[in-house]
Amino acid sequence: MTQTTAVHGEKVSLLRVLGPGHVWALGVGIVLVGEYMGWNFAVGKGGALAALIACWVAGLLYTCVAMIDSEVTSTVAAAGGQYAQAKHIVGPLAAFNVGLFLVFAYTMLEAANAITLGYLVQTVGTMAGFEGVHDKPFIVLTIVFLAWLNYRGVYATLTFNLVITAIAFIAIVILFAAVRPWGNEVLKLDGLLNGLPYGWLGVVASIHFGLWYYLGIEGTCQAAEEVRSPPRSLPLGTMTGIITLLIAATMTWYICSGLMPWEYLGQAITPLFDAARLTDSTFLMVLLFVGTMFSTLASANGCINDASRAWFSMGRDHYLPVWFGAVHPKTRTPYRSIVFLVPVAVVFAYFAPLDQVITFSILSGLLGYTYMSFNVIMFRTKWPLGTIKRGYEHPFHPLPAIVLLALCAVTYFAVFLGYGTQLVAMMVFYIIASLWFAFHRYKFVRRGDQFTMAWPRPQGY
Amino acid sequence: MNNFEILEYIAWAISFLLGLWMVVDLIRTNRAYSEEVLLSSREGDIDDALVIDPTHQGGHR
Numbered sequence A: 001m002t003q004t005t006a007v008h009g010e011k012v013s014l015l016r017v018l019g020p021g022h023v024w025a026l027g028v029g030i031v032l033v034g035e036y037m038g039w040n041f042a043v044g045k046g047g048a049l050a051a052l053i054a055c056w057v058a059g060l061l062y063t064c065v066a067m068i069d070s071e072v073t074s075t076v077a078a079a080g081g082q083y084a085q086a087k088h089i090v091g092p093l094a095a096f097n098v099g100l101f102l103v104f105a106y107t108m109l110e111a112a113n114a115i116t117l118g119y120l121v122q123t124v125g126t127m128a129g130f131e132g133v134h135d136k137p138f139i140v141l142t143i144v145f146l147a148w149l150n151y152r153g154v155y156a157t158l159t160f161n162l163v164i165t166a167i168a169f170i171a172i173v174i175l176f177a178a179v180r181p182w183g184n185e186v187l188k189l190d191g192l193l194n195g196l197p198y199g200w201l202g203v204v205a206s207i208h209f210g211l212w213y214y215l216g217i218e219g220t221c222q223a224a225e226e227v228r229s230p231p232r233s234l235p236l237g238t239m240t241g242i243i244t245l246l247i248a249a250t251m252t253w254y255i256c257s258g259l260m261p262w263e264y265l266g267q268a269i270t271p272l273f274d275a276a277r278l279t280d281s282t283f284l285m286v287l288l289f290v291g292t293m294f295s296t297l298a299s300a301n302g303c304i305n306d307a308s309r310a311w312f313s314m315g316r317d318h319y320l321p322v323w324f325g326a327v328h329p330k331t332r333t334p335y336r337s338i339v340f341l342v343p344v345a346v347v348f349a350y351f352a353p354l355d356q357v358i359t360f361s362i363l364s365g366l367l368g369y370t371y372m373s374f375n376v377i378m379f380r381t382k383w384p385l386g387t388i389k390r391g392y393e394h395p396f397h398p399l400p401a402i403v404l405l406a407l408c409a410v411t412y413f414a415v416f417l418g419y420g421t422q423l424v425a426m427m428v429f430y431i432i433a434s435l436w437f438a439f440h441r442y443k444f445v446r447r448g449d450q451f452t453m454a455w456p457r458p459q460g461y
Numbered sequence B: 001m002n003n004f005e006i007l008e009y010i011a012w013a014i015s016f017l018l019g020l021w022m023v024v025d026l027i028r029t030n031r032a033y034s035e036e037v038l039l040s041s042r043e044g045d046i047d048d049a050l051v052i053d054p055t056h057q058g059g060h061r
Helices: A021-031 A041-046 A047-076 A084-089 A092-127 A136-153 A152-177 A201-214 A217-223 A229-257 A271-278 A282-317 A333-350 A356-384 A399-444 B003-031
Strands: none
Touching: A021 A152, A021 A229, A021 A282, A021 B003, A041 A047, A041 A217, A047 A084, A047 A201, A047 A217, A047 A229, A047 A356, A047 A399, A084 A092, A084 A217, A084 A282, A084 A356, A092 A136, A092 A282, A092 A333, A092 A399, A136 A152, A136 A282, A136 A399, A136 B003, A152 A217, A152 A229, A152 A271, A152 A282, A201 A229, A201 A356, A201 A399, A217 A229, A217 A282, A217 A356, A229 A271, A271 A282, A282 A333, A333 B003, A356 A399
């Protein structure tokens, strides 16, 4: 055996090198593409004002998610994030399902980002006058390049995300300042806002796409085993992340709704880039195009990081074949999981329609949020405050959990209005997967070994 | 063949090379180390002694 790296005690683990900035970059990086595209379909569902209501209702939902996640993850500091939380707090079947929600939500989002990036390059080629340009080479390149980056090491991967996410966010701030939001010279909100064209049902329907402003902020949890100080970095990175997104989302709505009529905005592919084009500034056009590309790259990059950690941790616990639970002795990444998920993402990006891929991702995320509300109530019941050390204690418990559950119920209805068939099909898929786990896979799980937290016996047990 | 087609071929070539690099490294790593070492990671390991060669900081104890 040729061993080229010294391994202390013949043991390898993920590398703990990340700080709060990386956690912020992971969470915001996954999400910020939703500001650049996607959120505006909420405008098509119920008008610009409905999209603003959806923005803030979804903002409330995700603030609850961020607070709950910050408390639980700062305590259960393990790769796998919500999967590891469910394993310790709820039980194996819930953990298996949550793990699948995570892998599918992130892998589908990665595929959607790759499709979008391919589309953007194709559009540039067409605009430059080339004929018969294809998006497929750039879709595959996006996935393979980012997987390679993730394979090479987490520090470089998330530092890259930090830089491109910061540029994408600053681009929105610069555009906001450039349209002079304090006056009516550029923005025409007085003339463009037209109330609620489809009434309050339109508001409910718009919540489906309101999630796009924030979808993926919970991904910060996946870095739990690679941050230098989990109790500090995870709450700090997650809470500053949601604050960043609330600001970016509101600025984005204000810019776009003041520049474009709702009939156009509701079906635009790249609303922020379109807004920049309307300013007639070449600098802003280039900046927002770069922002669009960077936000898409950052999202795909964060998704590869998160999906591979969830898959890796499930393998490590024997919930999946243990082969996936390996760590690369040199790069200290879950290399087998990263490589395995590449063809999965490529197949979906290559063959599946974009809206189906996105809906599968949203619904998987939504199932995860529903679980979180039950999870945190069980966490506080089994281990009340003071019984174990927490890095962060979220306020007003159980109000955030109840609000989160109520908003999830509203969002299910909103999704059902537009994608009822997919909702049912996805539920059937997860039920079949659960049956496979319960009757076949669970016998391989080492039940005692999977509980790694030095916690006291839970109350009532 | 126009410039964009050349760009497309370059994209395919880079994808192929990076993919090949990962697969070759995966196979070489699997052969170079025992499964016991590769699967030795434990959930929530926070023992600083296990942090070897921190790439950028020379250790963070």
